Amino acid sequence: MSRAYKIFRAVALAVVVISLLLPLLWMVSASFKTNVDIYDSGKALVFSPTFDNYTKVLQQANYLQFIGNSLWVAFAATALSLLLGVPAAYSMSRFTMRRSALVVLMARVIPGVSLLVPWYYVFSNLRLVGGFTVLILSHMFVSLPLIVYIMMGFFDGLPTELEESAQVDGLTPIGAFRRITLPLSAPGIATAGILSFIFSWNNFMFALVLSGADTKTLPVAIFDFVGYASIDWGGLMAASTVVTLPIMLIALFVQKYVVSGLTAGATKG
Template identity: 85%
Template sequence: MRLSTPFRVFRLVALVLVLVGLLAPLLWMVAASFKTNVDIYDPGKAVVFSPTTANYTTVLKQANYVQFIVNSLWVALASTALSLVLGVPAAYSMARFTMKRSALVVLMARVIPGVSLLVPWYYVFSNLRMVGGYSVLILSHMFVALPLIVYIMMGYFEGLPDELEEAGLVDGLTPIGAFRRITLPLSLPGIATAGILSFIFSWNNFMFALVLSGAQTKTLPVAIFDFVGYASIDWGGLMAASTVVTVPIMVIALFAQKYVVSGLTAGATKG
């Protein structure tokens, strides 16, 4: 069915408007990261200006952002890996044995607002002398990543035919062996999807790290606010730091887009 010319024009205009609305703030952020604070406040230099890398020098050398990047990577990778190790077998059990009540408990953990847990967490972890360490950040990020992984993988496992595992059992595999040798390899797209989404959440998380991190364990979203002072804001440094936080996630999202889409839709049909 061919689309009429007015409709095609309307669709093109709508797509351009959406792209401009989505990309304009990102482009302004990147451009501002190469400006001085004086140029940022000057409307006449919104497009034409003399670029400078001083903001990135401040971020990467003087502000110790390399350490904060390492902190974010460590917390994101550790919380994602541990959540996958715990969440994938849990999702398989809930999907195969129809554990509706357990799934409901996991859903409640996903629905509860994280801000309502910050005060109890801080009280408990401070008494355990864990506040300011990596372990408390990893555990707090797992609280959201684990239910996300469980729900993604439950839909994926429910979409895999039971006959594949039954054939493995007939051939002499144990239930655990059938899961490890048959189901787990087939579920790699779903695992990749869950892992990517969990990593992105952990990398971007601000609220948990703001309350539970220390001076040496700050992650990038928290470290950005070092450029916000009581009397003034270093907009150039702030935009450079924001670019450092945003660009890696955008690159990961662009390259992993097809895997995320395939993993999310793979469990949509059964059989």
């Protein structure tokens, strides 16, 4: 039974890995093909690679500007969400503000598409549509509830005795938070920040409606390769690879920190 279980586990793991990696491998390989080769099933594995698609993406399609836009929006939304979300999560955790936490959860559960029309109406009247401000604020709608809920679980796991001891030694509650609680919660903050950055980088719906020609982010800019009568599959796959590669590298190098931060907030106490 033990041997049969090991074989079953290996087969199941192989199936899952192949099913997840196969689309990515096809995307990367197609980015080095011409459109003719992509449609030719005989050149699925053996083909003459070309870098024309990446040249088109990085030089002719202003993708360096779009990369900068995505970095700026994701970084600003994450930084502002951390600045607001960490103190909010601490207050909700220490003062058992469960109703406020429920409101934050509702904001996380509400589909973003249901808010796009009123957002567009409000921001268009404020003449903000097409700028970076509206993109950062809309991305914070996803990032802020995520950060609050991750950090609430982390703060719940930190013992209050540490802060009480610091206050006995003369620190104010805010001083105890800055000097004791905040450094101890660094793994949770890193986890929340990384996940927030990834969600903001991948966000497509808000940027599609609220961005302008000069503020496009990468997920929206990909659609420049989708025309009314035809699709530039080579350029589309190269652009998709450009979007995916940074997030894959980030996930590869920080996965242990994300896992340790999540498990620390879930198991302490």
